[in-house]
Amino acid sequence: MVFSETSKIYDPLGMVAPIVVLFKVLFQESWxxxxxxxxxxxxxxxxRWCNYMGELHxxxxxxxxxxxSYPSKPVELLGFSDASxxxxxxxxxxxxxxxxxxxxKLIAPKTRVAPLKPISVPRLELNAALLLTKLITLVKESLTLTISxxxxxxxxxxxxxxxxxxxxKWATFVRNRTAEILDVIPRSQWRHVRSEDNPADCASRGILPTELIEYTLWWSGPSWFALPEPSWPSNTKLNISSSNPLVLVEENHKAAIVLCANEIDNPLLLLSSKISSWWRLIRIVAYCIRFINKKRRRREGYSDYELQQARIQLLKGxxxxxxFKDIDQLQNLQQLHCKSTLIRYSPFIDESGVLRVGxxxxxxxxxYNIKFPxxxxxxxKISLLxxxxKHEINMHAGVEATFALVRQKFWILGCRNLVRKVIFGRKTCFLQRRTTSTQLMGNLPxxxxxxxxxxxxxxxxxxxxxxxKYSKTRNPKIGKAxxxxxxxxxxxxxHIELESDLTTDAFLASFRRFIARRGKPSDLYSDNGTTFHSAKRALNELQRLSTFHEDRAEVAQSLANEGVNWxxxxxxxxxxxxxxxxxxxSIKLHLR
Structure with a gap:
């Protein structure tokens, strides 16, 4: 109903905008x-709604x-903006x-409710100025009069x-709106007015119809409009300064870029932190060494000596x-400090200047690398590389295998944890370690x-x-059992019984021997022969014992007479x- 009654106010030119804005604000609050x-x-x-409706008549x-105006006379357009x-x-x-x-004459007012998102009053005032700029552009395009x-x-x-x-100079919000305003109305045409002389003030707050009818400031503008322009209030110097917090908050503060140069004793450490491959790092260092030695002659590849020198430089760095403290003490033939982490390894420095385990x-x-890693x-970083x-060139070996391969040449402190970190952090190895789902078995009998x-x-x-063998003679006969x-x-x-053949009588004889030795069982369980259908030809005789119904029935009847359930x-x-x-x-394993 609120929206319906508000829409009945026919005011296409906005002449009663101070009244309509009351209904706009009311509708926004109800939403x-x-x-x-x-x-x-x-x-x-x-x-409030009843009060407004009671005043509309x-x-x-x-x-x-x-x-x-007169068609032949030039026209001045005078605009005011305000916000609450x-x-x-x-x-x-x-x-x-x-x-x-x-x-x-009043030509065209325009109002717009403030956004629901909280916004500062200066920004609202800027939006009002932009609204005035757009309104003046519309009026200029609509009028056929000469604008002086x-x-x-x-x-x-x-x-x-x-x-x-x-x-x-300003932040994005202010920058975009000021640029759009100044494109239409230059700064020289903007002036300051007191709130008491601003006709747009009532439109930004809203007034009732009884007040608007007699409100001459709205219909005719401020009283000094009737005077020549030189008699208008002077556009005095602004009292606001650049240090005002409301101004500073909208300044476009550029981030200061500070370059910090760190003094690095060994640039190889910085290089190793940017390379993710041990082999690529060695080749880069080898190229640098070649450049330092002024060997600019182009080659197809690197020699083993160049690659070895690159490894040594990386390891020494x-x-x-x-x-550095332990190396300094070893070079000066001093005893290592008792709290040194290397004292338990009896370290020494080899001919290349590399620290090794003694x-x-x-x-x-x-x-030599295995004896003294x-x-x-x-x-x-090079330890990680x-x-x-080692893990990649050995087909993504496991933790123990990778650890053993690394130890053949390098003794990395805390190497096992580092190996776990590398292997467990790789997606390929993680997918290989995943376990397949297994069938949940039933209850045991x-x-x-x-x-x-x-x-x-x-x-x-x-x-x-x-x-x-059937005998112990020189050429015994070989048979099956x-x-x-x-x-x-x-x-x-x-309990194991040896049988010379797979006949029913042979099984019953072995079963009687089993009873004589272990006692008579109450229940006997076995397969029914279907597991032997795809066996090798050597098991065909074993299949006959389990698949022929006559033999199975005979054995079962014999067991029933003995009080055994099969x-x-x-x-x-x-x-x-x-x-x-x-x-x-287990039997086959021990007979191999």
Whole structure:
């Protein structure tokens, strides 16, 4: 209803803008409450709404002359801008000199509510000045009269100060708006006015219809409009200074660039911190050494001597940065300090000036780098590059393998942690270490978890064949034999019986021997032969024992007479017989 009634006020030229702005502000506040179209207004807003609506009928008394001036006379456009915390306003008048006096007419006002985002009053005043600039541009394009002069007023000294300086001096918000204003209206046409003489003040705050009808400042402008321009209030010097906080906050402060030069004893340390490859770092240093030695002759590659010299320079630079005190003491043939981190390694300096680990294995016939590895600090960049290089050239080896490869030439303090950091931080190695999901197995049968006499519940499987001698003569006959493996389900104990063939009688004989030795089981478990279908040809005879129904039935009947229950696992389910399959594996492992 608020929006509907506000829209009924037909004012295309904005002549009653001080009244309409009250309804605009009211509508904005109702939107902030989150009200729907049909929701009632809060009590505070409802009282204001009723007060405004009760005053609207006074607008019927208002008469506004539409005639502006004589067509042959030049016209002056005079504009005012003002802003409050709730709205911005601009108003444009025309002044024509005719018949010894000045005729002042209201042409076009414009209002705009302040944004919901909090914004300072000087910025709102600047928005009002920009609104006035756009309004004057619109009036100039609409009128067909001759415009002789344009003068604009604002009561904000800060806005005038912003307009007096180049736009590039200010921050983005002020810079963009001042540039747009000065493109249309130059600074010489902007003046300061007191708030009491500013007609736009009532439009930025809003007044009721009864007050607007008799408000001559709105309809005719300030009283000095009727005087010649030299008699207008002088545009005195602004009282605001550049040190005002409201001005300083909008200045475009450029960040000061400070160059700090650090004195580095060894430039190789700075170079190593910018290179991510050990091999590339060596080649760069080798090129630098070639340049220093004035070997400018172009070559296809680097010699082994040049690369070796580059390695030595890099290693010496890292050691000199981390162990300079220890190196100085060793060069002066002094004893290391008792709190030195290298005292436990008995270090010495070799012929190339590289610090190495000492020891008592000088006469061992192995590589010199293995006997006396090069000492490096763990926080040096080249230590990280060396570990990374060893890890990559050895096909992304694991922690222990990479650690052993590094130790063959270098003794990095805290090397194991550094190796872990390199390997665990690489995406390729992380993806290789990920584990695959495994199937969650079912519950174990009661025979596996209930305590019982050994071999009371047992599993059965065959292993073989194996080749055996039938006699101890010089040329014995070689034959085949099989193992019948009985596994206790409770204790996982194994009982092995040797069989000469895979017949039913041979199995029953081995089973009787098993009972005589271990006691009669109550339950016997085995597979039903489907696990042997794809076995090798050498196991075909073993398959016959488990697959023929006649033999299996005969064995089962014999066991039933003995009071033994024979259970067959389901087909294609070898995991149910994992216990005796493990026993078969153990037998084969020891017979290799």
């Amino acid at each position: 902030c409450y989150g009200l729907g179209w049909d929701d009632p207004l809060p009590e505070a807003l409802c009282k 006074h607008l019927k008394q208002l008469q506004i002359p539409r005639y502006i 915390t709730v709205a911005c306003a601009a108003v444009v008048y025309c002044r024509v000199h005719a018949e010894g006096s000045y005729a002042i 002069n344009i003068v604009c007023w604002t009561d904000s000294e800060i806005v005038l100060h912003w307009l007096s300086a180049p736009p590039r 890292a050691q000199a940065h981390a162990f 020891g008592r294995i000088k006469h061992v016939d192995i590589n 090069i000492i490096l600090p763990k926080d040096a 060396i570990v990374r290089h 009661s025979a596996r978890v209930q305590p019982s006499r050994r071999f009371l519940h047992c599993g059965l499987d065959y292993a073989g064949p194996v080749r055996i 099989w193992f019948a493996i009985f596994v206790c389900l409770s204790t996982k104990a194994l 259970h067959f696992i389901p087909p294609s389910a070898p995991h149910l017989g994992g216990l005796w399959e493990t026993g078969v594996r």
